[in-house]
Amino acid sequence: MKFATLKDGSLDGRLLVVSRDLQRALAVPHIAPSLLDALQRWPAVQGALQAAYDTLSAGPAPADSFAFDPVACAAPLPRSPQWLDGSAFLNHGRLMEQAFGTPPIPHFDTVPVMYQGASDDFLGPHDDVPLPNPADGIDFEGEFGVVTGPVPMGVSPEAALGCIRLLVQINDWSLRALGPHEMKTGFGFLQAKPSTAFAPVAVTPDELGSAWREGRVQLRLQVQWNGERFGEPHGGEMGFHFGQLIAHAARTRRLTAGCIVGSGTVSNAARSAGSACIAERRVIEKIDLGDIRTGFMQYGDRVRMQAVFEDGRPGPFGVIDQRVVAAPAAG
Amino acid sequence: MKFATLKDGSLDGRLLVVSRDLQRALAVPHIAPSLLDALQRWPAVQGALQAAYDTLSAGPAPADSFAFDPVACAAPLPRSPQWLDGSAFLNHGRLMEQAFGTPPIPHFDTVPVMYQGASDDFLGPHDDVPLPNPADGIDFEGEFGVVTGPVPMGVSPEAALGCIRLLVQINDWSLRALGPHEMKTGFGFLQAKPSTAFAPVAVTPDELGSAWREGRVQLRLQVQWNGERFGEPHGGEMGFHFGQLIAHAARTRRLTAGCIVGSGTVSNAARSAGSACIAERRVIEKIDLGDIRTGFMQYGDRVRMQAVFEDGRPGPFGVIDQRVVAAPAAG
Numbered sequence: 211m212k213f214a215t216l217k218d219g220s221l222d223g224r225l226l227v228v229s230r231d232l233q234r235a236l237a238v239p240h241i242a243p244s245l246l247d248a249l250q251r252w253p254a255v256q257g258a259l260q261a262a263y264d265t266l267s268a269g270p271a272p273a274d275s276f277a278f279d280p281v282a283c284a285a286p287l288p289r290s291p292q293w294l295d296g297s298a299f300l301n302h303g304r305l306m307e308q309a310f311g312t313p314p315i316p317h318f319d320t321v322p323v324m325y326q327g328a329s330d331d332f333l334g335p336h337d338d339v340p341l342p343n344p345a346d347g348i349d350f351e352g353e354f355g356v357v358t359g360p361v362p363m364g365v366s367p368e369a370a371l372g373c374i375r376l377l378v379q380i381n382d383w384s385l386r387a388l389g390p391h392e393m394k395t396g397f398g399f400l401q402a403k404p405s406t407a408f409a410p411v412a413v414t415p416d417e418l419g420s421a422w423r424e425g426r427v428q429l430r431l432q433v434q435w436n437g438e439r440f441g442e443p444h445g446g447e448m449g450f451h452f453g454q455l456i457a458h459a460a461r462t463r464r465l466t467a468g469c470i471v472g473s474g475t476v477s478n479a480a481r482s483a484g485s486a487c488i489a490e491r492r493v494i495e496k497i498d499l500g501d502i503r504t505g506f507m508q509y510g511d512r513v514r515m516q517a518v519f520e521d522g523r524p525g526p527f528g529v530i531d532q533r534v535v536a537a538p539a540a541g
Numbered sequence: 542m543k544f545a546t547l548k549d550g551s552l553d554g555r556l557l558v559v560s561r562d563l564q565r566a567l568a569v570p571h572i573a574p575s576l577l578d579a580l581q582r583w584p585a586v587q588g589a590l591q592a593a594y595d596t597l598s599a600g601p602a603p604a605d606s607f608a609f610d611p612v613a614c615a616a617p618l619p620r621s622p623q624w625l626d627g628s629a630f631l632n633h634g635r636l637m638e639q640a641f642g643t644p645p646i647p648h649f650d651t652v653p654v655m656y657q658g659a660s661d662d663f664l665g666p667h668d669d670v671p672l673p674n675p676a677d678g679i680d681f682e683g684e685f686g687v688v689t690g691p692v693p694m695g696v697s698p699e700a701a702l703g704c705i706r707l708l709v710q711i712n713d714w715s716l717r718a719l720g721p722h723e724m725k726t727g728f729g730f731l732q733a734k735p736s737t738a739f740a741p742v743a744v745t746p747d748e749l750g751s752a753w754r755e756g757r758v759q760l761r762l763q764v765q766w767n768g769e770r771f772g773e774p775h776g777g778e779m780g781f782h783f784g785q786l787i788a789h790a791a792r793t794r795r796l797t798a799g800c801i802v803g804s805g806t807v808s809n810a811a812r813s814a815g816s817a818c819i820a821e822r823r824v825i826e827k828i829d830l831g832d833i834r835t836g837f838m839q840y841g842d843r844v845r846m847q848a849v850f851e852d853g854r855p856g857p858f859g860v861i862d863q864r865v866v867a868a869p870a871a872g
Contacts, residue, residue: 289622291620291661292660292661294731315725315726315727316722316726318726323726323727323728324731325657325728325731326659326729327657330622330623330797331622331794331795342792362869363671363673363868363871364870364871385793391647391652392729393727393728394646394647395647395654396646396654396723396724396725396729397655397656398657398723398728398729399657399729400655400789401792401793403793404793405794459731460871461673462716462719462733462734463736464662469661537695539695540695
């Protein structure tokens with residue numbers, strides 16, 4: 211199944227079922243008003259949602275369906291109970307340690323690292339990104355993520371894979387000038403992580419076919435900055451699978467339905483894949499070329515992200531395409 | 542005004558207006574079904590809530606009021622958009638650095654440190670605390686906190702004081718064996734911070750009279766562990782006031798109505814005040830006595846916390862009284 215959320219002025223938005231080809235959409239308030247509500251009552255609504263999806267995808271288009279417009283969409287979950295972001299691409303983590311000059315993270319290969327992000331105010335796929343200061347080192351981070359059902363405290367990595375309800379594509383906005391200080395405090399990222407953005411469509415894992423494999427999203431994430439190719443790293447190189455990340459998050463807490471667990475920046479060891487964030491390109495420049503040549507984003511800059519299958523077909527999540535703007539002055 | 546939340550099986554619970562003397566309560570579904578809803582529509586409901594509170598507190602008791610039972614209460618906000626916990630008692634932070642043997646936090650006296658906690662699954666004041674392993678170093682942390690209205694990105698500390706809607710009393714459960722590793726990763730606390738608990742009553746700042754002063758809760762926090770006195774540090778020694786903490790949190794994000802910002806463990810420089818968490822007592826033992834004599838909590842242990850005015854009268858938040866239990870095995 212494919213889902214999106216129409217902006218309607220409410221905190222959770224209006225659930226849309228989206229056709230397999232991403233052309234048509236259908237509101238289903240008689241089944242669930244919002245995606246969060248559907249996730250909270252998943253066993254009760256899953257069958258009806260599947261039937262609506264099958265009908266919409268098979269054609270002819272139901273009379274109450276309409277053209278799917280990603281620009282009118284919020285994040286699939288405009289707010290979520292928790293947003294827990296790992297750093298599971300070990301290549302990225304190792305490069306970033308070099309970038310920040312921080313000591314090696316202990317047990318980095320065997321214990322996931324993860325921070326808790328704000329989950330009450332996500333950005334939609336085409337929303338502008340208001341930020342207070344270009345000197346903060348504005349950066350994008352292309353990621354994949356999963357949306358969970360209820361997860362008990364102490365779940366095993368294998369059982370956690372069974373708690374995955376949906377897959378999502380993420381742009382984890384980051385402010386690189388603020389990150390190193392927050393890492394040094396030991397309290398973790400806060401100001402360095404403003405509102406996170408999501409591609410319009412959340413999908414059940416079966417939509418990926420064999421590209422959902424080994425608990426990983428086996429797609430390339432194509433990233434463009436101001437219309438130029440930036441990278442297309444592959445999601446299969448995650449050092450931990452999503453079941454391991456969920457189990458890490460749930461070690462001392464339960465997760466309620468709708469929690470989102472992220473992969474961290476998609477990153478490949480092969481230099482030819484490019485990068486999914488500017489910070490990584492900068493440290494590669496320093497290592498390979500001897501000096502940093504790329505600056506961070508400025509107001510007016512755009513970033514575009516789209517997942518693609520290995521044969522080049524577009525992935526199921528739709529497109530993130532955002533512009534950085536100056537935040538309005540506080541009143 | 543004083544508010545509490547009755548457990549009713551829903552995610553946000555049922556809003557109760559509580560009388561000034563904490564003896565009577567009144568549900569007000571015609572005004573707002575939940576405290577979160579009231580906070581989201583505060584300008585529209587504030588007057589009606591004040592009228593209900595005044596009537597309930599003046600007596601005679603309205604026919605639909607009932608005896609206030611804190612044991613039936615959830616946290617005032619069973620879930621909240623964000624839970625951002627500072628470490629604003631500098632005495633505590635300095636002692637903890639000694640405890641963990643970590644390098645000094647840079648700019649600790651001038652820039653608040655703060656972590657983002659889980660905010661989807663708070664514990665009520667008398668809820669058992671299910672945890673997976675006593676070897677994790679189970680500890681309580683007595684704190685004060687504020688609940689905000691909408692806060693714009695970039696708010697000043699002074700303007701942030703005007704965004705405070707409610708004051709709360711907090712037990713920020715902590716797992717000390719897990720904290721040092723998570724601090725070293727730079728990603729901050731996650732497993733080390735299981736579900737946080739709250740005293741039953743949230744109050745508007747005017748309820749404290751002159752004990753809400755300089756952006757600080759000027760009450761002592763009496764803490765008992767298994768019925769024995771543990772400490773009663775005073776809330777006035779915060780190194781940053783709550784407006785500064787809110788402004789720090791909102792530097793690169795807006796806060797939506799209902800966000801909670803915590804003080805961190807209440808802590809005083811005077812040894813006679815005792816402590817509001819075990820970790821602090823342990824490091825004081827090490828410093829003053831040469832060795833650590835106090836262990837962490839075991840299953841079955843209880844902690845009780847109550848704020849009191851300087852003249853010894855009970856504070857307005859009610860009592861936290863919780864027992865640590867073994868978490869059920871994951872299914």
